[in-house]
Amino acid sequence: MATDAALNAASPGKAPRTARGRETLRKLLDAAAKEFADLGFHAASISGITRRAGTALGSFYTYFDSKEAIFSALVKDMSESVAREAAAAMSPDATGIAREREALTAFLAFARDNKEIYRIIDEAEFADPASYRAHYDGTATRIAARLDAAVAQGHLAPGDNEVRAWALMGMNVFLGLRYAVWDDSRPVSEITAAVEALLREGIAAR
Template sequence: MATDPTPPASAASPGKEPRTARGKATMRKLLDAAAQEFGELGFHAASISGITRRAGTALGSFYTYFDSKEAIFSALVRDMSRAVAESAAAAMTPTATGIEREREALAAFLAFARAHKEIYRIVDEAEFADPASYRAHYGGTAERITARLDQAVASGDLAPGDNEVRAWAIMGANVFLGMRFGVWDDSRPIDEITGAVSDLLLRGLARQ
Protein backbone atom coordinates (compact mmCIF):
# COMPACT_ATOMS: atom_id res chain seq x y z
CA MET A 1 0.00 0.00 0.00
CA ALA A 2 2.95 2.30 0.66
CA THR A 3 0.87 4.93 2.41
CA ASP A 4 3.51 5.91 4.94
CA PRO A 5 7.21 5.01 4.74
CA THR A 6 7.47 5.05 8.54
CA PRO A 7 4.46 3.28 10.07
CA PRO A 8 3.79 3.86 13.77
CA ALA A 9 5.61 1.42 16.04
CA SER A 10 2.22 0.53 17.55
CA ALA A 11 1.44 -1.42 14.36
CA ALA A 12 3.72 -4.18 15.58
CA SER A 13 2.71 -6.84 18.09
CA PRO A 14 3.22 -5.78 21.74
CA GLY A 15 6.89 -5.80 22.67
CA LYS A 16 8.02 -6.08 19.04
CA GLU A 17 8.07 -2.43 18.04
CA PRO A 18 10.88 -1.55 15.61
CA ARG A 19 13.54 0.69 17.11
CA THR A 20 15.54 1.59 14.02
CA ALA A 21 14.80 3.18 10.65
CA ARG A 22 15.71 -0.12 9.01
CA GLY A 23 13.26 -1.98 11.23
CA LYS A 24 10.48 0.47 10.42
CA ALA A 25 11.21 0.10 6.71
CA THR A 26 11.01 -3.69 7.00
CA MET A 27 7.72 -3.49 8.85
CA ARG A 28 6.41 -1.14 6.15
CA LYS A 29 7.33 -3.71 3.51
CA LEU A 30 5.51 -6.41 5.45
CA LEU A 31 2.38 -4.30 5.84
CA ASP A 32 2.35 -3.38 2.15
CA ALA A 33 2.86 -7.02 1.21
CA ALA A 34 0.06 -8.03 3.59
CA ALA A 35 -2.27 -5.58 1.85
CA GLN A 36 -1.56 -7.33 -1.45
CA GLU A 37 -1.83 -10.82 0.02
CA PHE A 38 -5.07 -10.26 1.93
CA GLY A 39 -6.52 -8.08 -0.83
CA GLU A 40 -5.99 -10.72 -3.51
CA LEU A 41 -6.56 -13.94 -1.56
CA GLY A 42 -8.70 -13.00 1.42
CA PHE A 43 -7.91 -13.61 5.06
CA HIS A 44 -8.27 -17.40 5.14
CA ALA A 45 -6.28 -18.19 1.98
CA ALA A 46 -3.53 -15.67 2.75
CA SER A 47 -0.37 -16.99 4.40
CA ILE A 48 2.63 -15.66 6.27
CA SER A 49 4.95 -17.22 3.69
CA GLY A 50 3.01 -15.43 0.96
CA ILE A 51 3.41 -12.13 2.78
CA THR A 52 7.15 -12.54 3.28
CA ARG A 53 7.61 -13.65 -0.33
CA ARG A 54 5.85 -10.51 -1.58
CA ALA A 55 7.84 -8.37 0.83
CA GLY A 56 11.14 -9.97 -0.16
CA THR A 57 11.99 -10.64 3.48
CA ALA A 58 12.98 -13.72 5.44
CA LEU A 59 10.33 -15.60 7.41
CA GLY A 60 12.16 -14.71 10.61
CA SER A 61 11.69 -11.01 9.86
CA PHE A 62 7.95 -11.49 10.06
CA TYR A 63 8.11 -12.87 13.58
CA THR A 64 10.43 -10.07 14.61
CA TYR A 65 7.45 -7.70 14.39
CA PHE A 66 4.27 -9.81 14.35
CA ASP A 67 3.12 -12.81 16.35
CA SER A 68 0.80 -14.33 13.75
CA LYS A 69 -1.23 -13.86 10.59
CA GLU A 70 -4.05 -12.53 12.76
CA ALA A 71 -1.69 -9.97 14.31
CA ILE A 72 -0.53 -8.51 11.01
CA PHE A 73 -4.10 -8.47 9.71
CA SER A 74 -5.19 -6.41 12.71
CA ALA A 75 -2.19 -4.13 12.25
CA LEU A 76 -3.04 -3.73 8.58
CA VAL A 77 -6.64 -2.72 9.29
CA ARG A 78 -5.40 -0.10 11.78
CA ASP A 79 -2.76 1.07 9.32
CA MET A 80 -5.29 1.47 6.52
CA SER A 81 -7.76 3.24 8.79
CA ARG A 82 -5.04 5.67 9.82
CA ALA A 83 -4.04 6.23 6.19
CA VAL A 84 -7.64 7.05 5.22
CA ALA A 85 -7.91 9.56 8.06
CA GLU A 86 -4.60 11.18 7.18
CA SER A 87 -5.47 11.49 3.49
CA ALA A 88 -8.75 13.20 4.34
CA ALA A 89 -7.09 15.57 6.81
CA ALA A 90 -4.41 16.50 4.29
CA ALA A 91 -7.00 17.26 1.61
CA MET A 92 -9.10 19.66 3.68
CA THR A 93 -8.18 23.32 3.25
CA PRO A 94 -7.90 25.36 6.47
CA THR A 95 -10.69 27.75 5.48
CA ALA A 96 -13.19 25.08 4.38
CA THR A 97 -16.10 24.30 6.66
CA GLY A 98 -19.49 22.67 6.59
CA ILE A 99 -20.51 21.03 3.33
CA GLU A 100 -17.35 22.13 1.53
CA ARG A 101 -15.21 20.32 4.08
CA GLU A 102 -17.26 17.13 3.62
CA ARG A 103 -16.85 17.49 -0.13
CA GLU A 104 -13.08 17.67 0.25
CA ALA A 105 -13.05 14.68 2.59
CA LEU A 106 -15.13 12.62 0.14
CA ALA A 107 -12.86 13.58 -2.76
CA ALA A 108 -9.85 12.41 -0.76
CA PHE A 109 -11.54 9.12 0.11
CA LEU A 110 -12.53 8.43 -3.50
CA ALA A 111 -8.95 9.06 -4.60
CA PHE A 112 -7.69 6.77 -1.84
CA ALA A 113 -10.16 4.02 -2.77
CA ARG A 114 -9.09 4.20 -6.41
CA ALA A 115 -5.43 3.88 -5.46
CA HIS A 116 -6.00 1.17 -2.81
CA LYS A 117 -8.96 -0.88 -3.99
CA GLU A 118 -7.93 -3.74 -1.74
CA ILE A 119 -9.14 -1.76 1.28
CA TYR A 120 -12.74 -2.84 0.70
CA ARG A 121 -12.04 -6.57 0.82
CA ILE A 122 -9.73 -6.19 3.80
CA VAL A 123 -12.08 -4.04 5.89
CA ASP A 124 -15.10 -6.20 4.98
CA GLU A 125 -13.28 -9.34 6.11
CA ALA A 126 -12.29 -7.62 9.32
CA GLU A 127 -15.94 -7.76 10.40
CA PHE A 128 -15.40 -11.48 11.04
CA ALA A 129 -11.62 -11.86 11.29
CA ASP A 130 -11.10 -8.92 13.64
CA PRO A 131 -14.40 -7.38 14.84
CA ALA A 132 -12.68 -4.98 17.24
CA SER A 133 -10.61 -3.36 14.48
CA TYR A 134 -13.64 -3.34 12.19
CA ARG A 135 -15.72 -1.40 14.72
CA ALA A 136 -12.80 0.88 15.57
CA HIS A 137 -12.36 1.77 11.90
CA TYR A 138 -15.95 2.85 11.38
CA GLY A 139 -16.39 4.23 14.88
CA GLY A 140 -13.30 6.40 14.52
CA THR A 141 -14.39 7.65 11.12
CA ALA A 142 -17.83 8.57 12.43
CA GLU A 143 -16.29 10.41 15.39
CA ARG A 144 -14.15 12.52 13.07
CA ILE A 145 -17.13 13.42 10.90
CA THR A 146 -19.22 14.22 13.99
CA ALA A 147 -16.48 16.54 15.25
CA ARG A 148 -16.39 18.37 11.91
CA LEU A 149 -20.16 18.76 11.92
CA ASP A 150 -20.13 20.01 15.51
CA GLN A 151 -17.60 22.66 14.54
CA ALA A 152 -19.65 23.69 11.51
CA VAL A 153 -22.82 24.03 13.60
CA ALA A 154 -20.96 26.04 16.24
CA SER A 155 -19.63 28.41 13.57
CA GLY A 156 -23.06 28.83 12.00
CA ASP A 157 -22.20 27.08 8.74
CA LEU A 158 -24.66 24.22 9.28
CA ALA A 159 -28.10 24.02 10.85
CA PRO A 160 -28.30 22.32 14.26
CA GLY A 161 -29.22 18.65 14.31
CA ASP A 162 -28.23 15.20 15.53
CA ASN A 163 -24.66 15.20 14.29
CA GLU A 164 -23.95 11.62 15.33
CA VAL A 165 -26.79 10.35 13.12
CA ARG A 166 -25.73 12.74 10.37
CA ALA A 167 -22.15 11.50 10.59
CA TRP A 168 -23.10 7.83 10.23
CA ALA A 169 -25.37 8.70 7.29
CA ILE A 170 -22.58 10.62 5.54
CA MET A 171 -20.08 7.85 6.24
CA GLY A 172 -22.46 5.19 4.95
CA ALA A 173 -22.96 7.14 1.73
CA ASN A 174 -19.21 7.67 1.33
CA VAL A 175 -18.50 3.95 1.77
CA PHE A 176 -20.86 2.95 -1.03
CA LEU A 177 -19.77 5.84 -3.24
CA GLY A 178 -16.21 4.60 -2.85
CA MET A 179 -17.30 1.09 -3.80
CA ARG A 180 -19.28 2.22 -6.86
CA PHE A 181 -17.01 4.99 -8.15
CA GLY A 182 -13.69 3.92 -6.69
CA VAL A 183 -13.53 0.13 -6.90
CA TRP A 184 -16.14 -1.00 -9.41
CA ASP A 185 -15.68 1.85 -11.90
CA ASP A 186 -13.25 4.72 -11.50
CA SER A 187 -13.89 6.41 -14.85
CA ARG A 188 -16.12 9.27 -13.66
CA PRO A 189 -14.41 12.51 -12.58
CA ILE A 190 -14.32 12.82 -8.81
CA ASP A 191 -15.58 16.40 -9.00
CA GLU A 192 -18.80 15.20 -10.62
CA ILE A 193 -19.47 12.77 -7.81
CA THR A 194 -18.61 15.13 -4.97
CA GLY A 195 -20.62 17.88 -6.65
CA ALA A 196 -23.75 15.72 -6.74
CA VAL A 197 -23.29 14.73 -3.08
CA SER A 198 -22.70 18.34 -2.03
CA ASP A 199 -25.90 19.35 -3.80
CA LEU A 200 -27.76 16.60 -1.94
CA LEU A 201 -26.41 17.79 1.42
CA LEU A 202 -27.14 21.42 0.59
CA ARG A 203 -30.60 21.14 -0.94
CA GLY A 204 -31.92 17.73 0.05
CA LEU A 205 -34.31 15.74 -2.11
CA ALA A 206 -37.54 17.67 -1.64
CA ARG A 207 -38.62 20.16 -4.29
CA GLN A 208 -37.65 23.70 -3.39
Protein backbone atom coordinates in the same frame (compact mmCIF):
# COMPACT_ATOMS: atom_id res chain seq x y z
CA MET B 1 0.58 3.99 3.45
CA ALA B 2 2.41 3.88 6.72
CA THR B 3 1.72 6.05 9.70
CA ASP B 4 3.83 6.26 12.84
CA ALA B 5 0.96 4.73 14.78
CA ALA B 6 0.78 1.80 12.39
CA LEU B 7 4.52 1.23 12.56
CA ASN B 8 4.14 1.05 16.33
CA ALA B 9 1.29 -1.45 15.97
CA ALA B 10 3.60 -4.44 15.89
CA SER B 11 2.90 -7.11 18.47
CA PRO B 12 3.64 -6.00 22.06
CA GLY B 13 7.36 -5.65 22.69
CA LYS B 14 8.21 -5.99 18.98
CA ALA B 15 8.12 -2.40 17.74
CA PRO B 16 11.06 -1.64 15.41
CA ARG B 17 13.87 0.38 16.93
CA THR B 18 15.87 1.23 13.81
CA ALA B 19 15.20 2.78 10.42
CA ARG B 20 15.95 -0.56 8.82
CA GLY B 21 13.44 -2.24 11.11
CA ARG B 22 10.78 0.31 10.23
CA GLU B 23 11.48 -0.26 6.55
CA THR B 24 11.09 -4.02 6.99
CA LEU B 25 7.84 -3.55 8.89
CA ARG B 26 6.59 -1.30 6.10
CA LYS B 27 7.42 -3.97 3.53
CA LEU B 28 5.54 -6.57 5.54
CA LEU B 29 2.47 -4.36 5.86
CA ASP B 30 2.46 -3.56 2.14
CA ALA B 31 2.91 -7.23 1.29
CA ALA B 32 0.13 -8.19 3.69
CA ALA B 33 -2.20 -5.74 1.93
CA LYS B 34 -1.59 -7.54 -1.36
CA GLU B 35 -1.81 -11.00 0.17
CA PHE B 36 -5.09 -10.38 2.00
CA ALA B 37 -6.59 -8.47 -0.93
CA ASP B 38 -5.74 -11.23 -3.42
CA LEU B 39 -6.53 -14.28 -1.30
CA GLY B 40 -8.72 -13.18 1.58
CA PHE B 41 -7.88 -13.58 5.24
CA HIS B 42 -8.30 -17.34 5.55
CA ALA B 43 -6.34 -18.32 2.42
CA ALA B 44 -3.58 -15.79 3.05
CA SER B 45 -0.44 -17.08 4.74
CA ILE B 46 2.55 -15.75 6.60
CA SER B 47 4.86 -17.40 4.08
CA GLY B 48 2.95 -15.68 1.29
CA ILE B 49 3.37 -12.32 3.01
CA THR B 50 7.11 -12.74 3.50
CA ARG B 51 7.53 -13.98 -0.06
CA ARG B 52 5.80 -10.87 -1.39
CA ALA B 53 7.84 -8.68 0.96
CA GLY B 54 11.12 -10.32 -0.05
CA THR B 55 11.98 -10.95 3.59
CA ALA B 56 12.93 -14.04 5.55
CA LEU B 57 10.21 -15.86 7.45
CA GLY B 58 12.00 -15.07 10.68
CA SER B 59 11.64 -11.35 9.97
CA PHE B 60 7.88 -11.68 10.24
CA TYR B 61 8.08 -13.00 13.79
CA THR B 62 10.48 -10.22 14.72
CA TYR B 63 7.51 -7.83 14.49
CA PHE B 64 4.31 -9.88 14.58
CA ASP B 65 3.13 -12.85 16.61
CA SER B 66 0.66 -14.18 14.06
CA LYS B 67 -1.30 -13.64 10.87
CA GLU B 68 -4.07 -12.17 13.00
CA ALA B 69 -1.65 -9.62 14.48
CA ILE B 70 -0.47 -8.28 11.13
CA PHE B 71 -4.04 -8.18 9.85
CA SER B 72 -5.06 -6.00 12.81
CA ALA B 73 -2.05 -3.73 12.20
CA LEU B 74 -2.96 -3.49 8.53
CA VAL B 75 -6.56 -2.49 9.24
CA LYS B 76 -5.30 0.20 11.61
CA ASP B 77 -2.74 1.36 9.04
CA MET B 78 -5.38 1.70 6.33
CA SER B 79 -7.88 3.40 8.62
CA GLU B 80 -5.33 5.98 9.72
CA SER B 81 -4.18 6.51 6.14
CA VAL B 82 -7.74 7.41 5.12
CA ALA B 83 -7.97 9.86 8.03
CA ARG B 84 -4.62 11.42 7.19
CA GLU B 85 -5.47 11.85 3.50
CA ALA B 86 -8.81 13.45 4.32
CA ALA B 87 -7.24 15.85 6.83
CA ALA B 88 -4.52 16.86 4.38
CA ALA B 89 -7.07 17.58 1.64
CA MET B 90 -9.25 19.92 3.67
CA SER B 91 -8.58 23.64 3.31
CA PRO B 92 -7.90 25.44 6.61
CA ASP B 93 -10.73 27.88 5.97
CA ALA B 94 -13.28 25.36 4.65
CA THR B 95 -16.17 24.42 6.88
CA GLY B 96 -19.58 22.80 6.82
CA ILE B 97 -20.67 21.24 3.55
CA ALA B 98 -17.62 22.47 1.65
CA ARG B 99 -15.41 20.65 4.14
CA GLU B 100 -17.37 17.44 3.70
CA ARG B 101 -16.99 17.71 -0.05
CA GLU B 102 -13.23 18.02 0.33
CA ALA B 103 -13.15 15.00 2.63
CA LEU B 104 -15.15 12.94 0.15
CA THR B 105 -12.89 14.04 -2.69
CA ALA B 106 -9.86 12.83 -0.75
CA PHE B 107 -11.53 9.54 0.15
CA LEU B 108 -12.51 8.75 -3.44
CA ALA B 109 -8.99 9.51 -4.63
CA PHE B 110 -7.56 7.29 -1.90
CA ALA B 111 -9.96 4.45 -2.68
CA ARG B 112 -9.09 4.60 -6.37
CA ASP B 113 -5.41 4.25 -5.54
CA ASN B 114 -5.95 1.62 -2.81
CA LYS B 115 -8.89 -0.48 -3.96
CA GLU B 116 -7.80 -3.34 -1.75
CA ILE B 117 -9.02 -1.41 1.28
CA TYR B 118 -12.58 -2.51 0.60
CA ARG B 119 -11.86 -6.22 0.70
CA ILE B 120 -9.61 -5.92 3.72
CA ILE B 121 -12.01 -3.79 5.77
CA ASP B 122 -14.92 -6.05 4.79
CA GLU B 123 -12.93 -9.13 5.85
CA ALA B 124 -12.24 -7.47 9.18
CA GLU B 125 -15.92 -7.69 10.07
CA PHE B 126 -15.39 -11.43 10.61
CA ALA B 127 -11.62 -11.83 10.97
CA ASP B 128 -11.13 -8.97 13.45
CA PRO B 129 -14.46 -7.46 14.60
CA ALA B 130 -12.78 -5.12 17.08
CA SER B 131 -10.65 -3.51 14.36
CA TYR B 132 -13.65 -3.37 12.04
CA ARG B 133 -15.71 -1.47 14.59
CA ALA B 134 -12.80 0.76 15.57
CA HIS B 135 -12.38 1.80 11.93
CA TYR B 136 -15.97 2.93 11.56
CA ASP B 137 -16.30 4.33 15.08
CA GLY B 138 -13.20 6.42 14.53
CA THR B 139 -14.35 7.68 11.15
CA ALA B 140 -17.80 8.62 12.45
CA THR B 141 -16.27 10.39 15.44
CA ARG B 142 -14.10 12.55 13.17
CA ILE B 143 -17.06 13.45 10.95
CA ALA B 144 -19.24 14.29 13.95
CA ALA B 145 -16.51 16.55 15.33
CA ARG B 146 -16.39 18.44 12.03
CA LEU B 147 -20.17 18.80 12.05
CA ASP B 148 -20.17 20.00 15.66
CA ALA B 149 -17.63 22.68 14.78
CA ALA B 150 -19.64 23.75 11.72
CA VAL B 151 -22.83 24.05 13.79
CA ALA B 152 -21.00 26.11 16.42
CA GLN B 153 -19.72 28.43 13.69
CA GLY B 154 -23.20 28.83 12.24
CA HIS B 155 -22.40 27.05 8.96
CA LEU B 156 -24.77 24.13 9.55
CA ALA B 157 -28.19 23.90 11.14
CA PRO B 158 -28.28 22.24 14.57
CA GLY B 159 -29.17 18.56 14.62
CA ASP B 160 -28.14 15.10 15.76
CA ASN B 161 -24.58 15.09 14.51
CA GLU B 162 -23.91 11.53 15.56
CA VAL B 163 -26.70 10.27 13.29
CA ARG B 164 -25.63 12.70 10.58
CA ALA B 165 -22.04 11.46 10.80
CA TRP B 166 -23.01 7.81 10.37
CA ALA B 167 -25.29 8.73 7.47
CA LEU B 168 -22.52 10.67 5.74
CA MET B 169 -20.02 7.89 6.34
CA GLY B 170 -22.37 5.25 4.95
CA MET B 171 -22.96 7.35 1.86
CA ASN B 172 -19.24 7.88 1.34
CA VAL B 173 -18.45 4.18 1.73
CA PHE B 174 -20.89 3.17 -0.99
CA LEU B 175 -19.89 6.02 -3.26
CA GLY B 176 -16.34 4.72 -2.99
CA LEU B 177 -17.47 1.21 -3.81
CA ARG B 178 -19.39 2.37 -6.88
CA TYR B 179 -17.07 5.08 -8.20
CA ALA B 180 -13.65 3.93 -7.04
CA VAL B 181 -13.68 0.13 -6.88
CA TRP B 182 -16.28 -0.97 -9.40
CA ASP B 183 -15.73 1.82 -11.92
CA ASP B 184 -13.36 4.74 -11.57
CA SER B 185 -13.95 6.34 -14.96
CA ARG B 186 -16.28 9.13 -13.83
CA PRO B 187 -14.62 12.39 -12.72
CA VAL B 188 -14.51 12.72 -8.95
CA SER B 189 -15.63 16.34 -9.25
CA GLU B 190 -18.95 15.26 -10.79
CA ILE B 191 -19.64 12.86 -7.94
CA THR B 192 -18.76 15.30 -5.19
CA ALA B 193 -20.77 18.09 -6.86
CA ALA B 194 -23.86 15.87 -6.82
CA VAL B 195 -23.29 15.06 -3.16
CA GLU B 196 -22.78 18.71 -2.27
CA ALA B 197 -26.06 19.60 -4.01
CA LEU B 198 -27.80 16.83 -2.06
CA LEU B 199 -26.48 18.14 1.25
CA ARG B 200 -27.29 21.76 0.46
CA GLU B 201 -30.70 21.34 -1.17
CA GLY B 202 -32.03 17.91 -0.22
CA ILE B 203 -34.18 15.89 -2.61
CA ALA B 204 -37.69 17.06 -1.72
CA ALA B 205 -39.68 18.81 -4.43
CA ARG B 206 -39.81 22.57 -4.06
